[in-house]
Amino acid sequence: MSNLNIVILAAGKGTRMHSNQPKVLHKIGGKPILGHVIACAKALNPEKIIVVYGFGGEIVREAFLHENIIWVNQAEQLGTGHAVQQALPHLDVDANTLILLGDVPLVDVEACKGLIAQANNQLAILSFIKADPTGYGRIVRNNQLVTAIVEHKDATEAQRKIQEVNTGIMAMPNQYLTSWLSELTNNNAQGEYYLTDIVALAVRQNIAVVAEMTEDEFSVTGINSKGDLAQIEREHQIRTANKLMQQGVTLKDPARLDVRGNLSCGRDSEIDVNCVFEGNVTLGDNVKIGANCVIKNATIKANVQILAFTHIDDAEIGENSRIGPYARLRPGTILQNDTHVGNFVELKNAQVDVGSKINHLSYVGDATIGKNVNIGAGTITCNYDGANKFKTVIEDEAFIGSDTQLIAPVTIGKRATIAAGSTITKDAPADALTFCRTKDQKSIMGWKRPQKLKRPD
Ligand code: UD1
Ligand code: MG
Numbered sequence: 001m002s003n004l005n006i007v008i009l010a011a012g013k014g015t016r017m018h019s020n021q022p023k024v025l026h027k028i029g030g031k032p033i034l035g036h037v038i039a040c041a042k043a044l045n046p047e048k049i050i051v052v053y054g055f056g057g058e059i060v061r062e063a064f065l066h067e068n069i070i071w072v073n074q075a076e077q078l079g080t081g082h083a084v085q086q087a088l089p090h091l092d093v094d095a096n097t098l099i100l101l102g103d104v105p106l107v108d109v110e111a112c113k114g115l116i117a118q119a120n121n122q123l124a125i126l127s128f129i130k131a132d133p134t135g136y137g138r139i140v141r142n143n144q145l146v147t148a149i150v151e152h153k154d155a156t157e158a159q160r161k162i163q164e165v166n167t168g169i170m171a172m173p174n175q176y177l178t179s180w181l182s183e184l185t186n187n188n189a190q191g192e193y194y195l196t197d198i199v200a201l202a203v204r205q206n207i208a209v210v211a212e213m214t215e216d217e218f219s220v221t222g223i224n225s226k227g228d229l230a231q232i233e234r235e236h237q238i239r240t241a242n243k244l245m246q247q248g249v250t251l252k253d254p255a256r257l258d259v260r261g262n263l264s265c266g267r268d269s270e271i272d273v274n275c276v277f278e279g280n281v282t283l284g285d286n287v288k289i290g291a292n293c294v295i296k297n298a299t300i301k302a303n304v305q306i307l308a309f310t311h312i313d314d315a316e317i318g319e320n321s322r323i324g325p326y327a328r329l330r331p332g333t334i335l336q337n338d339t340h341v342g343n344f345v346e347l348k349n350a351q352v353d354v355g356s357k358i359n360h361l362s363y364v365g366d367a368t369i370g371k372n373v374n375i376g377a378g379t380i381t382c383n384y385d386g387a388n389k390f391k392t393v394i395e396d397e398a399f400i401g402s403d404t405q406l407i408a409p410v411t412i413g414k415r416a417t418i419a420a421g422s423t424i425t426k427d428a429p430a431d432a433l434t435f436c437r438t439k440d441q442k443s444i445m446g447w448k449r450p451q452k453l454k455r456p457d
Contacts, residue, residue, distance in 0.1 A: 003095040004046040004116060005174065007087045008037055010102025011054030011074040016225045022056025024102045025063055026229055029236045030260025030278060032063055033223055036105035042067075043109045044116070047095060050087045051102065079192030080168070081184040088181060091174045096120065098171040099195070101222055105232060106239075107169065108219040115212055119171035122208040123199065125149070126169040128220055129213065136165035137196045139211050146209040149196035153189035164213070166196060167220035176207060244271075252291075266302065290324065298329075301337070315347075318354070330365075353396070365389075366408065370396035376420060378403040395430065 014023025024034035031039075034051070041049045049067075053060045054074040061071050072086045084099065091097060096119045100107060111126060118124035125146070127139045137149040138159050149166045150159050180198040188194060202209050214220060218235045221228070240263075241254035249265045251257055256273040263277045266285035275289055279297035283289070287300050290308035299316045300306065306317075307324035314331035317323060321339045332349030335341065339352050342359035350364045353371040358364055360377035366389050367381050379400050381392040390408035394400065398412045401420030412418060413430030421437050428434040 001117075002120065002173065003092055004044060005048045005050065005091050005095045005097045006041045006044065006046045006100060007084055007091075007097055008034070008041060008049065008051045008100045008102050009080060009083045009168075010034055010037075010060065011052050011077050011083055012103065013055040013077065014103070014224070017229075018226070022060050023223065024060060025056065026223070027260070028105045028223075028229070028233050029240065033105045034060065034064070034102045037100050037102050037107055038064065038067055038069070040107045040109050040112065041098075041100060044098070044112055046098070047092060048090060050090050052083045052086055054083075079186065079190070080195035081181060081193035081197060084177070084195055085181050085184075085193070088178060091178070093174060095174050096171055097174055097177055099169060101168045103222045103224070104168070104220060105223065106219045106221065106236060108214070108216060111212070111214050111216070111219060112169070112171075115169065115171045118210050118212060119173065121173060122210060123172045123176065123202045124170060125199070125209065125211050126167040126220065127164050127211040127213050128167055128215070128217055129163050130165045130217075131163070133160070133163050133165045137168075137194075138162040139164040139166060141211075146199060146211050147203050148200045151188065151190070151194060151196060164211070167214070168195075168222070169220065170195075172198075172202075176202065176205075261296075272308070284319070293324070364392075367392040367394065369394045370398065370414070372397045373400070374398075375400045376402035376404065380405050382407045 010024045017023050025032045028036060048070055050070045050072055052072050052074050054077055070090050074083050074086045098112060098116055115124045115126055130136060135152050137151045138155055139146055140148040140150055140159060180201045183201055184193045184197055186193050199209055221232060223229050223232055237258055238254060240259045241251055241257045244265060245251055245254065248267055250270040252272045257271060258276045261279040263281045265283045268286045269283045271289045272291040274292045276294045281295050282299045284300060284302035286303045289306045292308055293306055293310045295312045297314045298312045301317060301319040303320045304317050305322045310324035310327045312329045315329040315333035317335045318337035318339065320337055321335055323341045326343040327341045328346045330348035333347045334351045336352060336354045338355045340357040340359055344361045345358050346363045348365040350367045352369040355371055356369050356373040358375040362375055362379045364381050366383040373394050382405050383389050392406050392408045393411040395412060395414040397415045399417045401418050403421045404418050405423045407425045410424055411427045413428055415431045416428045417433045418424060418428060419433060419435030422435050424436060
């Protein structure tokens with residue numbers, strides 16, 4: 001088989017998005033639309049990927065600097081044929097080219113493979129049947145043979161009734177493409193150089209044209225508006241959910257899952273409704289995620305339970321741990337096995353060793369917590385003096401009583417006990433009880449509570 005070049009057309013303006021951002025940078029599943037097309041292109045192992053960009057200019061290019069792509073600027077958008085002409089200098093003489101559209105994110109790798117297999121010595125186009133074909137190029141056939149693509153605005157009344165339409169995705173030998181492109185004119189209703197005119201040119205030269213029909217309409221749907229964006233987002237999410245279920249993940253409702261990045265799950269993971277996963281999230285075997293959790297860039301090991309309404313951002317959680325409900329793990333949180341983090345607990349840059357518990361209403365930031373530590377309700381590590389951050393160290397088996405403030409930098413020794421309600425400003429020794437409360441407990445007998453003041457009439 002010949003070598004493969006792929007040209008992705010992405011210079012269009014996307015006027016109907018009503019956005020200052022270039023259309024192809026809007027996101028589907030947390031990834032730019034064009035990123036999905038590039039991923040498909042890469043999966044086909046081409047010699048070259050050439051992206052024709054224009055509107056939005058360098059911003060588009062900068063979003064993909066890490067990719068091995070040849071960027072071609074189409075300064076003026078004079079049509080799809082003109083766009084491919086800009087890529088011509090980069091095409092390999094004896095390769096085949098696959099044309100993809102930068103705004104069709106669900107483009108299917110298998111359909112592309114099928115098309116490429118058809119493109120040796122002929123022109124292969126991907127078509128589909130559209131119930132309302134308005135706006136699309138119509139596939140005109142004569143006794144089943146494709147004879148032309150006629151754009152909607154140039155079509156006759158009879159041609160407008162044709163429901164088989166051009167997806168815009170096509171493949172052909174570069175030798176032919178080069179000669180056809182040199183013959184394009186802009187003699188049509190839109191005054192554009194239409195790529196689709198190459199069909200009639202091929203027919204004139206007795207070069208066969210085949211149209212492969214796809215039934216997966218979403219895989220060829222371009223995004224032109226925020227409505228399209230939302231619809232394709234939903235479809236992408238349902239496809240992601242189906243893949244996860246095929247791998248054995250239990251989803252309480254596949255319609256209420258959002259993966260904006262990559263989610264990989266072990267066996268027997270369960271995800272309740274309305275969870276959002278962002279960036280790279282890995283769940284080990286038998287992980288249970290409660291409803292309404294937002295989890296970003298996290299590694300969650302086997303047998304962990306994340307209870308409802310928990311937020312996790314850039315954290316690692318060891319096996320058999322239980323987090324939430326209503327917990328917030330911020331960047332730099334590393335929990336070893338068998339840890340418990342309960343409701344209204346916020347952790348930031350905190351390393352918590354095996355078996356420790358922070359179960360209620362606490363803030364633990366810039367801290368290292370040893371093994372089997374118990375942190376009572378309402379404990380605060382006071383890590384910030386308004387200018388600088390300081391560290392709290394709590395050693396193995398320490399017990400911190402409720403409503404304690406630990407003024408960092410401070411170290412609580414092994415097996416130390418801190419009495420409830422203490423404000424700890426100095427290191428607390430190991431194996432001792434340390435407390436720091438107001439000295440006297442007073443009672444005022446006969447105390448009357450204040451009465452509500454009567455308002456003057
Ligand atoms: C095109 C096809 C039409 C097909 C339809 C499918 C042509 C002439 N028509 O029509 O047969 O049914 O797509 O959606 O090809 N682009 C550029 N530079 C340009 C013009 C367009 O890069 O100068 C890019 C756009 O960014 C877009 C793609 O090419 O990704 C298609 O352009 P668009 O304007 O949407 O073409 P249609 O008129 O919809
Ligand atoms: Mg279009």
